Amino acid sequence: MGEIIVVTSGKGGVGKTTTSANIGTGLAAAGHKVVLVDTDIGLRNLDVVMGLENRIVYDLVDVTSGNCRLKQALIKDKRFTNLFLLPAAQTKDKSSVSPEQMETLAKELKEEFDFAIIDCPAGIEQGFRNAIAGADRAVVVCTPEVSAVRDADRIIGLLEAAELRNPKLIINRIRPEMVKRGDMMDISDILDILAIELIGVVPEDESIVISTNRGEPAVLDQGSKAGEAYRRITRRIKGEEVALMNLDVPSGLMDKLKKLVGLR
Amino acid sequence: MLEFISRMLGKESASSKTVAKERLRLVLVHDRASISPAMLNRLREDLVKVISNYMEIDEAALEFNLLQDDNEVALVANIPVVKMKRDYAAKA
Ligand SMILES: Nc1ncnc2c1ncn2[C@@H]1O[C@H](COP(=O)(O)OP(=O)(O)OP(=O)(O)O)[C@@H](O)[C@H]1O
Ligand SMILES: [Mg+2]
Numbered sequence A: 001m002g003e004i005i006v007v008t009s010g011k012g013g014v015g016k017t018t019t020s021a022n023i024g025t026g027l028a029a030a031g032h033k034v035v036l037v038d039t040d041i042g043l044r045n046l047d048v049v050m051g052l053e054n055r056i057v058y059d060l061v062d063v064t065s066g067n068c069r070l071k072q073a074l075i076k077d078k079r080f081t082n083l084f085l086l087p088a089a090q091t092k093d094k095s096s097v098s099p100e101q102m103e104t105l106a107k108e109l110k111e112e113f114d115f116a117i118i119d120c121p122a123g124i125e126q127g128f129r130n131a132i133a134g135a136d137r138a139v140v141v142c143t144p145e146v147s148a149v150r151d152a153d154r155i156i157g158l159l160e161a162a163e164l165r166n167p168k169l170i171i172n173r174i175r176p177e178m179v180k181r182g183d184m185m186d187i188s189d190i191l192d193i194l195a196i197e198l199i200g201v202v203p204e205d206e207s208i209v210i211s212t213n214r215g216e217p218a219v220l221d222q223g224s225k226a227g228e229a230y231r232r233i234t235r236r237i238k239g240e241e242v243a244l245m246n247l248d249v250p251s252g253l254m255d256k257l258k259k260l261v262g263l264r
Numbered sequence B: 001m002l003e004f005i006s007r008m009l010g011k012e013s014a015s016s017k018t019v020a021k022e023r024l025r026l027v028l029v030h031d032r033a034s035i036s037p038a039m040l041n042r043l044r045e046d047l048v049k050v051i052s053n054y055m056e057i058d059e060a061a062l063e064f065n066l067l068q069d070d071n072e073v074a075l076v077a078n079i080p081v082v083k084m085k086r087d088y089a090a091k092a
Helices: A016-029 A047-052 A060-064 A097-113 A126-132 A145-159 A176-180 A187-194 A206-214 A226-237 A253-260 B003-007 B016-033 B038-052
Strands: A003-008 A035-036 A081-084 A116-120 A138-140 A169-174 A197-203 B055-057 B063-066 B071-079 B081-082
Touching: A003 A016, A003 A097, A003 A126, A003 B055, A016 A035, A016 A081, A016 A138, A016 A169, A016 A226, A035 A047, A035 A097, A047 A081, A047 A145, A060 A097, A081 A253, A097 A116, A097 A126, A097 B071, A116 A126, A116 B081, A126 A145, A138 A145, A145 B016, A169 A187, A187 A197, A187 B016, A197 A226, B016 B071, B038 B055, B038 B063
Parallel strands: A003 A116, A003 A138, A035 A081, A035 A116, A138 A169, A169 A197
Antiparallel strands: B055 B081, B063 B071
């Protein structure tokens, strides 16, 4: 019996799709049978992040409305034979799927797969309710900004109201040099406020843009820092204890000066 | 002299992350205070139950509200007491 993990955030553009693609690919690379489900109906993106946009025939709405069978809509990944994508419909709207239909789909996915990673759309409306409907666990993504943390707080409340307890937090796009000079909230600031368990910290990293350009998730790039962060997150999802990545920046002249006059 | 250096190094003005954190703290007090009427009702019932252990109150005239202004949220309750219960423990 597999597990359904929803990746959500409230605020748009904080890295849900990037995170879904990397966690899903990471789990597949570790040998698990995985399906990525894009529930962002009308704004599908997971297909391009995965580099699978040319293979789509059927979509999520075709499956939930009975136009085709699940097997017909699943797209095989290029890299792993145990990784699949169920793409979102592009020409319909969010109301073309209901939470009940998603629950039915979730049951079917659990029979077939070890993990289903659900990429949730931004917002707290029907798309969000659909995405969380069949989920067993939730991962909340936020960036170290006031608006993103605020929205994450709201989402955590809504997840709990929907009985999806103990969501795990991913802090994305952290910039160690800004944290160091006190111009970005750090991990403990955010955990202090949200009071949920951390499952990973992903640095701001150009390699995410490059890997998205290519349609190759960064988790497969051994030289990528964000990729390393996602490899660790993948292992934590499987229940392993893994230390946080070291994101310290080497100390510069100013730091030495501050230390000298006793400011640090 | 030390003060001058420390100001130059940016210790004096609050760092922007401190500002961010304080603003978040305040905004979340407000966000989280917008609790559902159902929850407010449960809280009200629980309060009545606890207070009734100690005194008889006029439930019909009870006022109960979450008030918000810019800096804080307060739970304001006006609970008319009809009769105090006898405090046996004090006599013993
Ligand atoms: N760690 C990172 N470093 C650099 N760029 C990043 C990082 N994470 C995400 N991005 C970039 O931010 C943009 C938004 O990411 P993504 O599409 O994953 O967000 P999203 O939450 O799915 O957005 P939406 O709410 O629109 O679905 C993308 O262009 C992505 O490449
Ligand atoms: Mg997305």
